[in-house]
Amino acid sequence: MSGVARSEAMPGDAARAWLIDRCREHRLSPAQRRVAQFLADTMPDAAFLSTSEAAARAGVSQPSVTRFAATLGFASYADFREQVREIALGSGERAVRVLPAGGPDAVDEAQATLDRVRPVLRSEALAGAVEALVDSETWAFLGLRASTAIARYGAYFAARIHDDVRVVIEADTLLDRITVLAASERRSTLVVVAMPRYPAATVAALRHAAALGLTTVLVVDDPYVDFAAEATHVLTAPVGTGLVFDTHTAPLLLLSALIDGVAAADPHRTQERLEAHEVLVDTWQYRP
Known part of the structure; x- marks a missing residue:
C-alpha cells in the first residue's frame, strides 16, 4: 500500500513477522514451506483456521500442517494456532477475544x-x-x-x-x-x-x-x-x-x-x- 501512511500496524502484521522469523530458525520441507507461505499471506484470518481448512487452502495434506507446527516446536497445531492468535490480537498475554475489530466476524x-x-x-x-x-x-x-x-x-x-x-x-x-x-x-x-x-x-x-x-x-x-x-x-x-x-x-x-x-x-x-x-x-x- 505505497503512498498510504499508517499510524499503526495492520491486524496480522505482528503475527506475520513472528511466523517468518520462526520459520527462518528451522529447516522446512517443501510442503511445510507452502503452509508457511499460505499462513503468512492470510494473516490474521489464518490464525483461526482448523488443520483441515489450512491444509485444503494451502494445497497440502492435513498431516503436513500438523508436522509444520511440530517442526516449529509446538506440541500440537492447536498450541501453534493459540500462539498466533495471541500475537495477532496484539497481546502477549492470554486475552478474551470478543470479535476484535479487524478480525473475523462470527x-x-x-x-x-x-x-x-x-x-x-x-x-x-x-x-x-x-x-x-x-x-x-x-x-x-x-x-x-x-x-x-x-x-x-x-x-x-x-x-x-x-x-x-x-x-x-x-x-x-x-x-x-x-x-x-x-x-x-x-x-x-x-x-x-x-x-x-x-x-x-x-x-x-x-x-x-x-x-x-x-x-x-x-x-x-x-x-x-x-x-x-x-x-x-x-x-x-x-x-x-x-x-x-x-x-x-x-x-x-x-x-x-x-x-x-x-x-x-x-x-x-x-x-x-x-x-x-x-x-x-x-x-x-x-x-x-
Whole structure:
C-alpha cells in the first residue's frame, strides 16, 4: 500500500513477522514451506483456521500442517494456532477475544460456511443420500464428542417422520451396535457425523460398517479426509473456526436438508406422521 501512511500496524502484521522469523530458525520441507507461505499471506484470518481448512487452502495434506507446527516446536497445531492468535490480537498475554475489530466476524464466517454448503443442497450427493434413507427401514445417527449434538439433532427430527431411528453415541459400544445393525434383516443406513477433531472411534466405526456392507452417509467438514472413501455417500459441510470453539451452522443445515428431502419423497406419509405428533403438542408445550 505505497503512498498510504499508517499510524499503526495492520491486524496480522505482528503475527506475520513472528511466523517468518520462526520459520527462518528451522529447516522446512517443501510442503511445510507452502503452509508457511499460505499462513503468512492470510494473516490474521489464518490464525483461526482448523488443520483441515489450512491444509485444503494451502494445497497440502492435513498431516503436513500438523508436522509444520511440530517442526516449529509446538506440541500440537492447536498450541501453534493459540500462539498466533495471541500475537495477532496484539497481546502477549492470554486475552478474551470478543470479535476484535479487524478480525473475523462470527456471523460473516457462518454465512460463508452456508454459502459453501449451498451447492451440496442441490447436488447428486445429497440426492443419493436421500434415496438411501428412503429405501431403508432403519436409520442410525452416529456422532462422538463434538459431533454428538449434531447426530442427536438429526435423529430427533428424523424420528418425526420415520418409525425406526436410532442414536449411536457411546464409543465403547459402537462396533457392537453397527454389527447388530448390519446383521438385521431390515434395510439400514448409518449416518456418520465426523467434525474436527475426528475421533479415532468414529473412523473405526465407519470402516467397520463398510466392511460389513452397510450403507453409510458421511457428513464431514472436509471431503478430502482419507476415510471419506469408506462411505457410500459423502456430504460436505464446513465448520466455522473464528471463535474459540468450532461452530456447526452448515452441518446442522445440511442434516435438516437431508431429512427434508426424505420427507418430500413421500409427502402423504410425512403429513400423517407430523399430524400424529401434533396431537401431543399440548401435553408438552409451555403456554403462559
